[in-house]
Amino acid sequence: xxxxxxxxxxxxxxxxxxxxxxxxxxxxxxxxxxxxxxxxxxxxxxxxxxxxxxxxxxxxxxxxxxxxxxxxxxxxxxxxxxxxxxxxxxxxxxxxxxxxxxxxxxxxxxxxxxxxx
Amino acid sequence: xxxxxxxxxxxxxxxxxxxxxxxxxxxxxxxxxxxxxxxxxxxxxxxxxxxxxxxxxxxxxxxxxxxxxxxxxxxxxxxxxxxxxxxxxxxxxxxxxxxxxxxxxxxxxxxxx
Numbered sequence: 001x002x003x004x005x006x007x008x009x010x011x012x013x014x015x016x017x018x019x020x021x022x023x024x025x026x027x028x029x030x031x032x033x034x035x036x037x038x039x040x041x042x043x044x045x046x047x048x049x050x051x052x053x054x055x056x057x058x059x060x061x062x063x064x065x066x067x068x069x070x071x072x073x074x075x076x077x078x079x080x081x082x083x084x085x086x087x088x089x090x091x092x093x094x095x096x097x098x099x100x101x102x103x104x105x106x107x108x109x110x111x112x113x114x115x116x117x
Numbered sequence: 118x119x120x121x122x123x124x125x126x127x128x129x130x131x132x133x134x135x136x137x138x139x140x141x142x143x144x145x146x147x148x149x150x151x152x153x154x155x156x157x158x159x160x161x162x163x164x165x166x167x168x169x170x171x172x173x174x175x176x177x178x179x180x181x182x183x184x185x186x187x188x189x190x191x192x193x194x195x196x197x198x199x200x201x202x203x204x205x206x207x208x209x210x211x212x213x214x215x216x217x218x219x220x221x222x223x224x225x226x227x228x229x230x
Binding site for chain 1 (some may be wrong): 119151153158159160161162163168208217218220223
């Protein structure tokens with residue numbers, strides 16, 4: 001199993017450009033999440049999904065959009081990039097909470113470092 | 118959401134035990150206590166979780182106070198590889214936001230050779 005795979009690992013954008021961060025998982029998890037982490041700070045939830053076709057806003061959704069057409073994929077789109085979106089973005093996935101003996105633990109990707117100039 | 122309070126940083130000598138504290142005085146009866154850690158330049162990884170009883174796994178032990186208002190993550194013998202930021206998180210499995218884990222700043226653990 002590859003786990004959670006994010007692409008690209010690094011990207012530099014100009015102000016106003018758009019891009020999509022890709023995230024795919026091969027663990028058949030129904031929950032998926034996007035977090036951002038600014039330097040020296042904790043992670044903040046951007047969007048999450050509890051299954052294909054269902055998405056919802058987290059703590060900091062402004063400036064982002066997501067879709068969940070399949071169980072495996074959960075892309076994050078940045079429209080009109082701004083310097084405030086310079087951050088490291090983490091995608092994660094998990095099973096439903098405490099299903100059977102499952103811990104509900106989140107599995108994270110390695111992150112995508114985005115710089116907006 | 119119930120909040121947690123952790124020290125910003127801690128130091129430990131290599132091969133010594135480490136006790137990482139977490140206060141959660143407003144914890145509810147359905148909140149599980151989860152710990153994650155984040156190694157440098159990596160995404161967070163799950164360490165351990167518990168509800169009321171102390172828990173052990175291959176990575177660490179979790180000691181939970183009887184009133185559940187505090188907990189301690191115990192690394193029995195710190196290694197250089199344990200240098201990371203450790204996050205203590207409450208997760209209400211019955212709440213509508215049970216999947217929205219809130220990662221604060223955590224405790225940055227430094228391990229001295």
